[in-house]
Amino acid sequence: MRSIEHATPFMMFAFVFAGLIVWNFISRSRRGEKFFVRRLPGIDAVFEAIGRSAELGRPISFSTGLSGVGPVLYASMGVLHGIAQKCARYGSSLFIPQNDPAAMAVVEDVARDAYRAVGKGAQFDPQKIVFLSEEQFAFASGYMGLLHREKVGAAFLFGSFAGESLILAEAGQQVGAMQVAASVSPEQVAFFIATSDYTLIGEELFAASAYLSQEPVQVGSVRAQDVVKFLFFILIILGVTFATLAAIFPSLSFLNLETFMLGSWGIAGE
């Protein structure tokens, strides 16, 4: 199979079609149509953890892990916005340790905006957004130190994580913090399930922000992604069926769905 640097006709069609679905659901949601977003126990636990920390008078930590500026960071920012608003209302300290300088600028802006949104702009302390290190394990070490020094009551791990995920989650366990973790990396999800109180798996990280804010654009896009995913699911079923039939009846060349999906534009020299 050739490596993909440019889209095939099928990919272009899928891209445009997915875009139309997203546009359709966002428009409908903006017009007031209600879409159901299922309950996510991990997100319900976010508010429980903030409340518990506020009662105990202990600070809260929110980490985006090794996330750089990208979709995962933007998805996590929706959750951070909700958490920062709650912390501002309850007067809880919110520490946001950072690994990426570019992401840090985004994080600071979102946190400041959340404090202002609830009329507590003066309470916002930029010193709580701590740049630890760009190096993975130095960051993990700094995070452990921070959690132990500040004795946090709740730790939220939303973003991209790698080998340091277990170190971060164990640090929260050691200080007795209630932890909610979310990662799109399947390898790290297993570690979070073993160490955190609640774990959001894969796309739940993207849905969390919609669930928290109930914003029409976000709710509509969650619905759109469900529809796109359903279409992909149908494609997978079709692919499996066609591949099985092609194995049984090798003479039927039209059954080769891979050729159809990865077929080129038919341009000379492509």
Next chain:
Amino acid sequence: MKELLIKFSTFLAGLYFVFEFLIPGTWSEAWGIDKLNEPISNGFVAIGSMAFGLGIINLVRIHGKTILFRSNKWFYSLALLLGLFGMIVFASLDWIENLTITKTSDRILLLKSFSEKIITDYDNKTPNVLDPKSRTDFLIKAWNQEKNSFSPELMDTFKSNLSFQKVEELIQTLSRLDSYSPETLRELAPNFAEVSTFYRSASSASYENSMTKFAYKLLNNGIFVPLGAAMFSLLGFYIAGAAYRAFHVRSLEAFLMMAAAVLVICGQTTFTLGIYSGFSEIRAWLLQVPNSAAFRAITIGAGVAGLVLAFRMWFSVESGVFGRKK
């Protein structure tokens, strides 16, 4: 106006990448779109560098304040800033020294090319060049300049090098001659290459023993790398702790997880494989079938969600966190 400008820039930036990906490769080449990749990537590097500077400013601002006001545990902040600036200074010195060695070595190698060029230009009767004798004089001058820049310790090392001795001898010969001598130049050229290689290794060896390199190695190889390795090694203990908690059979899911883990362990260890060799196939099936299916489901779900979020960002239809409410 500012908001409109941001939305327009975001749309244009997104449009380039979408368009570049969607059109066939041959069209991208024909229209010169692929040539824009490098300058655009350089732009990202420039923005990233600014953000890096922002990180340093933030560190200095926060920890500097802690030190100035002698806040709680200010000495940790002091250690951090000392480490940061120490590393910046010694890493910069290390970079400058390595760059100097490479540049000098390249300049000596250039003398080899110049020697050969004098001969070929003369043989080919290349127009608009100086006469070979004058060019040879420039070569001698350039070599003497390079030689004079060598430290006394390096000169001592060079004295035992045969190529260096040969270069010196041939340069002396060329200085004494009143006319152009292609044979001497031809003999000289490969010796310049040898001297360049020797210079690089001798200078690097000499630099390895310097205080700058010692300080850099102490900070990087002696402190930074082992500390990173120590953090990584903690994982071994944490995995055991996490596994212990995860394998508490409190529910059906926990039981399934534990059963799968035990089967994978049995398929991985020699002792259990000695008891029943079929564990190997069970392990392979668990990893390749249910595990892969779960991995792909998570990856596809996250990919679709990322695509939808990208659409939202591209068209700036975000009304929550990033789109300010009026």
